[in-house]
Amino acid sequence: MQESSPRQDVTIGILALQGAFAEHQVMFQKVSSKKKAVIVLVRTEEDLGKCDALVIPGGESTTIALLARLAGLLGPLRDFLKKKPVWGTCAGAILLSQAIEGAKKGGQELLGGISVTTARNGWGSQVESFEASLEVEGLREANRPFHGIFIRAPVVLQLHPSATDPPIEVISRISSSLLPASVGPLDEDDTDPRDPRTIVALRQGSHLLTTFHPELTKDNRFHEYFITECVLPSVCNK
Numbered sequence: 001m002q003e004s005s006p007r008q009d010v011t012i013g014i015l016a017l018q019g020a021f022a023e024h025q026v027m028f029q030k031v032s033s034k035k036k037a038v039i040v041l042v043r044t045e046e047d048l049g050k051c052d053a054l055v056i057p058g059g060e061s062t063t064i065a066l067l068a069r070l071a072g073l074l075g076p077l078r079d080f081l082k083k084k085p086v087w088g089t090c091a092g093a094i095l096l097s098q099a100i101e102g103a104k105k106g107g108q109e110l111l112g113g114i115s116v117t118t119a120r121n122g123w124g125s126q127v128e129s130f131e132a133s134l135e136v137e138g139l140r141e142a143n144r145p146f147h148g149i150f151i152r153a154p155v156v157l158q159l160h161p162s163a164t165d166p167p168i169e170v171i172s173r174i175s176s177s178l179l180p181a182s183v184g185p186l187d188e189d190d191t192d193p194r195d196p197r198t199i200v201a202l203r204q205g206s207h208l209l210t211t212f213h214p215e216l217t218k219d220n221r222f223h224e225y226f227i228t229e230c231v232l233p234s235v236c237n238k
């Protein structure tokens with residue numbers, strides 16, 4: 001993992017229409033003294049204009065999309081994604097997906113940005129929410145597991161980067177033995193480690209997707225990772 005000390009402050013926006021935006025803010029504040037990040041809660045296009053990067057929190061993806069439409073933010077968010085790093089957690093990961101399974105025509109609006117298909121509530125309903133220890137490539141102290149909190153989390157069904165898209169880098173998979181019965185068998189032995197449904201964190205270019213909620217832990221290594229590995233390289237390359 002590269003150690004960078006930015007010459008300038010970076011401004012990280014957190015989409016603050018619904019969901020766990022305040023929790024992300026607290027986590028970034030703990031990292032920001034070291035990394036010189038300024039946090040902006042984004043509710044308008046003007047707020048978004050100040051940001052070098054954006055986080056879309058967990059919550060309810062349909063509600064976030066609806067509120068973004070009402071705030072006139074869908075277009076500006078889609079433009080933002082083409083130029084700057086975005087991290088989606090849970091509902092945010094759904095919004096960053098290029099497609100979701102079983103979407104009704106004219107139903108769920110997505111922002112896209114990451115070439116994956118996901119399934120909302122792919123592990124089951126609220127009562128099937130669960131927690132699991134995860135190994136994550138590239139985190140500081142990568143040998144120390146990260147506590148993954150999965151609340152009506154999406155499941156990754158398919159990766160489909162085109163030839164011109166940045167490659168997808170899977171940084172964490174859940175062990176197939178922890179998959180809930182609702183997800184169904186991976187293969188005949190139910191152990192296929194490459195099945196996309198085991199993917200819980202990935203990167204594509206400077207975008208980051210986690211199907212769980214790092215902001216609901218006390219471990220800010222993912223927030224630090226986003227700044228160091230996604231935001232700073234993109235700001236420094238400008």
Ligand SMILES: NC(=O)CC[C@H](N)C(=O)O
Pocket residue numbers: 057058059060061062089090091092094120121151152153154
């Ligand atoms: N914890 C979450 O963010 C849940 C996401 C929710 N299932 C959705 O579809 O948006």
